[in-house]
Each structure stands twice: as structure tokens, then as C-alpha cells.
Amino acid sequence: MGETLEAIRKSIRENKWTGPTAGHADGYVQTNLVILKKDLAYDFLLFCQRNEKACPVLDVTDAGSYVPAKSAPDADLRTDLPKYRVYRNGELVSERDHITDFWEDDFVAFLLGCSFTFEKALLDYGVPVRHIEENVNVPMYNTNLPLHESGIFKGSMVVSMRPIPAKDIAKAVQITARSPKSHGAPVHIGNPEEIGISDISAPDFGDAVTVREGEIPVFWACGVTPQAAAIASKPDLMITHAPGHMFITNLKDTDVTI
Structure with a gap:
């Protein structure tokens, strides 16, 4: 991958990089991804608040928007992760390198902090x-x-x-x-x-x-916790990052460090 954030994101968007992101984009905040339909978004936000150690919320998109306006306003959450997972009714049904064709107008995306x-x-x-x-x-x-x-x-x-x-x-x-x-x-x-x-x-x-x-x-x-929750809770649909394949934000690590 390239040295700059722009080059890294371009490489991911073009599917030239599909591997884990640990050790890459030093200095930038990496996040886990959870996408749900709007009718489940409040309950999931409350779930994150009650389990902040595992699910620290950094950004939430407007319903239907795939742009994380707070953390990376130039990004596209449909394409800018190396690998995605799709869960239906608690079952992992596919792993994909983009979710453009899956996107729906009532989706809400959550970006959760990552130990990378x-x-x-x-x-x-x-x-x-x-x-x-x-x-x-x-x-x-x-x-x-x-x-x-x-x-x-x-x-x-x-x-x-x-x-x-x-x-x-x-x-x-x-x-x-x-x-x-x-x-x-x-x-x-x-x-x-x-x-x-x-x-x-x-x-x-x-x-x-x-x-x-x-x-x-x-x-x-670990931010894979929501995927375990998807298996246990069986929402109709949940889209996540593949474990270890994170979204890299525009935020610097110093922005989230005490």
C-alpha cells in the first residue's frame, strides 16, 4: 500500500489491497464497521453505550448515507474497507470486497474504535x-x-x-x-x-x-463483538468489516488519545 492515506484508501477502493490493515496507515485511527437498517439503529446505539469497552462509537452516519461525515467525509463505506461480511438472521452468508450493490436507503453505519x-x-x-x-x-x-x-x-x-x-x-x-x-x-x-x-x-x-x-x-x-452479537441476536441483516480488515479514518490517533 502507498505511504499516504489517500494512496492507501485508493488501493483499498480499487481492490488492490484486500488483506488485514494492522501495521498500515500509522498514525491514523482505524475502526470496525457495523451497518444495520434504521429500525434497529437506536437499539444498537444503546447496546454500544452499555458496552462501551467493546463497542466505542466514533461515528454514525445519517440514514441512507455511506459517507462518515465526522471521521472521513471524503470516504465511501461501500468500497473503502478491504473486506466485508454479510450476516442474515445470524448466519454469515457472504464475504465481499465491496457492498455497493447491497446498499439500501435506510442503512445506518456505525464506526467503532479498534485496537489497531x-x-x-x-x-x-x-x-x-x-x-x-x-x-x-x-x-x-x-x-x-x-x-x-x-x-x-x-x-x-x-x-x-x-x-x-x-x-x-x-x-x-x-x-x-x-x-x-x-x-x-x-x-x-x-x-x-x-x-x-x-x-x-x-x-x-x-x-x-x-x-x-x-x-x-x-x-x-475487540470490535468483532458486534459480529458475535449478530450470531446471537439474529437481526435480519447486518453488514460488518471482515475481522482485521478495518476502515481507516482521517482522524489521527492523537485525536482519540488522552
């Missing part, structure tokens, strides 16, 4: 980010951490995992806590079984990464 945004800060302070090192997608897992319900929306939190050297954990917590709109500090450190993860080598989304001797798995709330 704080990864540059981790790297700048010498904290390793393994999935970037290994050039794979971040590992993500379903958990037993319950969510607060709103309307039809319910389920359990999805988390992303990064193996962190024990000596760097306090630093990682401090760095990420400064980015509450990008999920903030970890929700769990250590034993994955305590949050319902039986096999850390078999993520539910993304790719497994190496956990080296002296490293501890650290878990952050």
Missing part, C-alpha cells in the same frame, strides 16, 4: 506486537464475558490477544489505557481459561501467533 489504533504507540515504546511481526491477522476469541443487552442485541465479548513480555505488561496497560476510544486497557491478563478460552492456539477469528517463553497473553476488548 494503539499498536503504533506500543511499538514506539518498545512493546512487541506479534501479529505485525509475523505478518498475520490478530488472534481474536469468543469469551464468557457477558454483555449488557439492548433490544434484540445480546451476547458475549470478543477479545483480541497480544503476547506481552512480563516486564512490559505495566507499560502496555498504561499506553493502551490512554486510548479509551480504541478499547483502552486490557480486560484480562494471563490464564485464558478464566474468560472461557480453552485453546489459545485456535482463535475464533484471525490467526494464531507465537507466544514465547516469558510472555503472557494479554486480552483487549
Whole structure:
């Protein structure tokens, strides 16, 4: 991908880049995407408010608009993500590189903060980010951490995992806590079984990464949570990003950092 945001977005729009966005567009805020029909938008907004750790809202479009006016007024949410997922009645029915032909006049799009945004800060302070090192997608897992319900929306939190050297954990917590709109500090450190993860080598989304001797798995709330909610709640239609394939906004990471 190109060096500038414009080149990156053009590459994605033209389907020249269809892979995960971690490690790209340093300094810019990346977001998760959820698109729903207008009649479910209020309940989902309330769901996000009640579960802000997993679903921090950064932008919401007007009904029928595919332009995120607050965060990227020159973008098109139908084409400007590397990969999309379409859920119908709780079932994943397709994965697509654009959703232009799916767009409807009553769609409302939500952009939710993503932990990819704080990864540059981790790297700048010498904290390793393994999935970037290994050039794979971040590992993500379903958990037993319950969510607060709103309307039809319910389920359990999805988390992303990064193996962190024990000596760097306090630093990682401090760095990420400064980015509450990008999920903030970890929700769990250590034993994955305590949050319902039986096999850390078999993520539910993304790719497994190496956990080296002296490293501890650290878990952050993840914006794939709404996709787990879609499976649990079964809305007629929900369109999302494919896990790890984010929308890159015009916002700088400093805009959402405390």
C-alpha cells in the first residue's frame, strides 16, 4: 500500500489491497464497521453505550448515507474497507470486497474504535506486537464475558490477544489505557481459561501467533463483538468489516488519545 492515506484508501477502493490493515496507515485511527437498517439503529446505539469497552462509537452516519461525515467525509463505506461480511438472521452468508450493490436507503453505519489504533504507540515504546511481526491477522476469541443487552442485541465479548513480555505488561496497560476510544486497557491478563478460552492456539477469528517463553497473553476488548452479537441476536441483516480488515479514518490517533 502507498505511504499516504489517500494512496492507501485508493488501493483499498480499487481492490488492490484486500488483506488485514494492522501495521498500515500509522498514525491514523482505524475502526470496525457495523451497518444495520434504521429500525434497529437506536437499539444498537444503546447496546454500544452499555458496552462501551467493546463497542466505542466514533461515528454514525445519517440514514441512507455511506459517507462518515465526522471521521472521513471524503470516504465511501461501500468500497473503502478491504473486506466485508454479510450476516442474515445470524448466519454469515457472504464475504465481499465491496457492498455497493447491497446498499439500501435506510442503512445506518456505525464506526467503532479498534485496537489497531494503539499498536503504533506500543511499538514506539518498545512493546512487541506479534501479529505485525509475523505478518498475520490478530488472534481474536469468543469469551464468557457477558454483555449488557439492548433490544434484540445480546451476547458475549470478543477479545483480541497480544503476547506481552512480563516486564512490559505495566507499560502496555498504561499506553493502551490512554486510548479509551480504541478499547483502552486490557480486560484480562494471563490464564485464558478464566474468560472461557480453552485453546489459545485456535482463535475464533484471525490467526494464531507465537507466544514465547516469558510472555503472557494479554486480552483487549475487540470490535468483532458486534459480529458475535449478530450470531446471537439474529437481526435480519447486518453488514460488518471482515475481522482485521478495518476502515481507516482521517482522524489521527492523537485525536482519540488522552
